[in-house]
Amino acid sequence: MRKMERDVLVGWFVVLLVVVAHFLITVSLGNTYFAESTLNRMLWFTSFPAFLIAFGMAFFKKTNTVTQAIRRGVIWTAELILGFSVVAWVFGSFEELFVSPGVYWMFGAVLIAPIVFLMAFRRQQRGGRLRTP
Numbered sequence: 052m053r054k055m056e057r058d059v060l061v062g063w064f065v066v067l068l069v070v071v072a073h074f075l076i077t078v079s080l081g082n083t084y085f086a087e088s089t090l091n092r093m094l095w096f097t098s099f100p101a102f103l104i105a106f107g108m109a110f111f112k113k114t115n116t117v118t119q120a121i122r123r124g125v126i127w128t129a130e131l132i133l134g135f136s137v138v139a140w141v142f143g144s145f146e147e148l149f150v151s152p153g154v155y156w157m158f159g160a161v162l163i164a165p166i167v168f169l170m171a172f173r174r175q176q177r178g179g180r181l182r183t184p
Contacts, residue, residue: 055122058112062127065108065161066134072100090144094153098160101131105164110172120165128162 076096080089105127114120139148148154 055126058123058126059130061108061112062123062130063134065104065127066130068104069097069101069131069157069161070134070138072104073097076100090147091151091153094151094157098153098157101157102160102164105161106168109165109168114165114169117166117169120169123165124162127165128158131161132158 073093077093080093080096105124108127109120109123112119112123114123135148135154136145139145
């Protein structure tokens with residue numbers, strides 16, 4: 052259970068960094084408030100930093116197995132959904148958030164980032180030796 056608790060804690064750090072990245076993108080687009088008219092575009096732009104943040108956390112946490120990658124991706128995505136739902140509820144834009152397709156790109160980016168990290172940079176330990184031709 053200790054591994055799960057660490058993943059949850061790191062997941063809240065991922066959520067904090069993604070919210071900060073989303074805020075910076077919102078400000079850079081000239082919006083200083085939660086504007087529903089440009090929400091989809093802001094979320095599309097946020098999906099790339101969200102992927103990089105989750106990818107970096109997978110590197111930081113030394114994700115070595117498929118089970119770890121899937122568990123971390125699901126936990127971090129669930130926390131991101133919860134975090135953005137609370138923020139949208141506070142700003143009164145809950146429906147607008149989940150209508151825009153950009154939010155699903157952002158959630159998907161966080162979901163697949165640990166798996167992409169594992170496929171790109173790690174090799175699972177399998178029994179036996181590596182065979183050379």
